[in-house]
Amino acid sequence: MSRSVIVLGAGMVGVSCALSLQKRGLDVTLVDRREPGTETSYGNAGVLARSSIMPLNAPSLWRKLPSYLGNRSPALHLDxxxxxxEPGWMLRFLWEARPSRLAARVAALESLMAHTVPLHRELMTQAGILHRLRETGTLKLWRSEAGFASAQAEHDFLREHHIESQVLDRxxxxxxERDLKPIFPAGLLIPANASVDAPGPVTSAYADLFVNRGGRIEQAEIRSLTRAGSGWAATTDSSAFAADLIVVALGPWSGDLLRPLGLNPQLGVERGYHRHLRAIGSASLSRPVYDVDAAYFMAPMEQGYRVTSGVDLSARDxxxxxxxxxxxxxSAREAFPLGDVVExxxxxxxxxxxxxxxxxxxEAPRNPGLWLAFGNQHIGFSTGPVTGEILAAMITGETPIADPKPFAPGRYIA
Structure with missing residues (x-):
């Protein structure tokens, strides 16, 4: 008889965990309060970011801090x-930005990102949605001549890690991108990245694939976790679900469920926004673009052109x-012919x-059978499938496709 697993959370990470566990013969139920792909996994630039191997809090964060004070930068709002x-989380986030920690964290991120595009391509093929995949790369843009130095430095960094890029002039x-206005003297094209035209529906299609293979999805509000004999039970607003194993993949809500068990994962939350706009006339983009100085992504989507904001460090709710x-x-209107707002x-x-x-x-320390898969920050859409593969391999005793040690819960949960 196969082991049973309840996966809590139907975003990209949770759905990917469910698929990877199901593939290995486990009996999997996926539980979330919302339909798959309608929370965090819905709102992103749709980038499969092979090149995102530099941590958010790289050592360069220290020199940027003065520009963030006073909330004048579009890149950051700090409440x-x-x-x-939450002074402890903020201080530890800054402490991790010290140079001595950088190489290990880059290597850990690279071990994840190397699998991003191949695993998504495989899942899209299986789900019948390969038409949503664009392998046209991404384009970073700078608004001043000084951007050439930044573009060249990033090009050199990516080349060291065998990731192709091209420095571009105006x-x-x-x-x-013929319809971009000529306000950017410097750019960096990264062909190794890919993107999709609708992140929410992609996640939903992966969930449909899980169901078509015999998986179960239950829509319910998760209230608490408790031990149930040798296994675990999840209590919801409508019923309780018991299984041999539980996977917590609830993204920014994961800590709410773990703290009553005496587990504090040191999880922080970054808020973000997006809106869709229609292009004027026949103007179009072939790929997502990132305006470095104005701090936004603009990505062609099924709903229009999605413009995403910087980080809002306000309370989650x-x-x-x-x-x-x-x-x-x-700023996006300065760069591209945008018309009416869609929503x-x-x-x-x-x-x-x-x-x-x-x-x-x-696996959570001191809690056998309780598995954790969250904290993927801005690359959760990219790294959902590889996260699922790592976790499922660990559960079934296989060798994971990436070393799991840098991601061990014990680094924050005693």
Whole structure:
């Protein structure tokens, strides 16, 4: 008789864990309060970011801090109430930015990102949605001549890690994206990255694949976790589900469920916004672009052109603050012919981030059978499938496709 598993959370990470466990013969039930792919996994630029191997809190963060003070930068909004409420997380996030920690964290991220595009391509093929995959790369853009030095430095860094990129001047940028306005003298094209035209529906299609292979999805609000004999039980607003193993993949809500068990994963939350706009006339983009100086992604999507904001470090459930998304929308209009806004209000979501910018993948200390898969921060959509493969291999005694040690829960949970 196969072991039973309940996966809590139907975002990209949770759905991927369910698929990887199912593939190995386990009896899997997926539980979430919402339909698959309608929370955090819905709101991103749709990038499969092979090149995202530099941690969010790289040592360069220290020199950027003065520009973030006063909330004048579109890249970051810091709510003083959050700083007062969570000083420990903020300080540890900064402490992890010291240079001596950088190489190990880059190597850990690279071990994940190397599998991003191949695993997604495989799942999209199996789910019958390969038409949603664009292997046209991504384009980073700088608004000043000084951007050439930044583009060249990133090109050199990526080359050291065998990731192809091309430094572009204004004319070359126009050749790659003819409808961008000529306001960017420097750019970096990264062909190794890919993207999708609708992240939410991609996650939903993976969930459909899970169901078509015999998996079960239950829509319910998860209230608590308890031991049940040699296994675990998840109590919801409608019933309880028991299994041999539990996987917590609830993204920014994971800590809420673990703290009553005496487990504090040191999980922080970054909020973000996006809105969709229609292009004017026949203007189009072939790939997502990132405006470095104005701090936004603009990505062609099924719903229109999605413009994403920088990081909002307010409390997870605080009221919306549209300062950043309004600022970057204005900047995006400077760069590309954008017309009407599609939705009445911007979308807002939250991303789960651990102090070292690495996910937590593995069994919880002192709690056999309780497995954790969260903290994938801005690369959760990219790294969901590899997270699932690592976790499922550990559960079934296989050798994971990436070393799980850097992602061990024990680095934050005693």
């Amino acid at each position: 003083p109430a959050r700083l007062i409420a 004319q070359a940028i126009s050749a790659v 605080a009221p919306d603050n549209h300062r950043q998304i309004d600022a970057v929308t204005a 009445a209000q911007p979308w807002r979501g939250a991303r789960p981030t651990l102090p070292d910018s690495l996910p937590m993948i593995g």
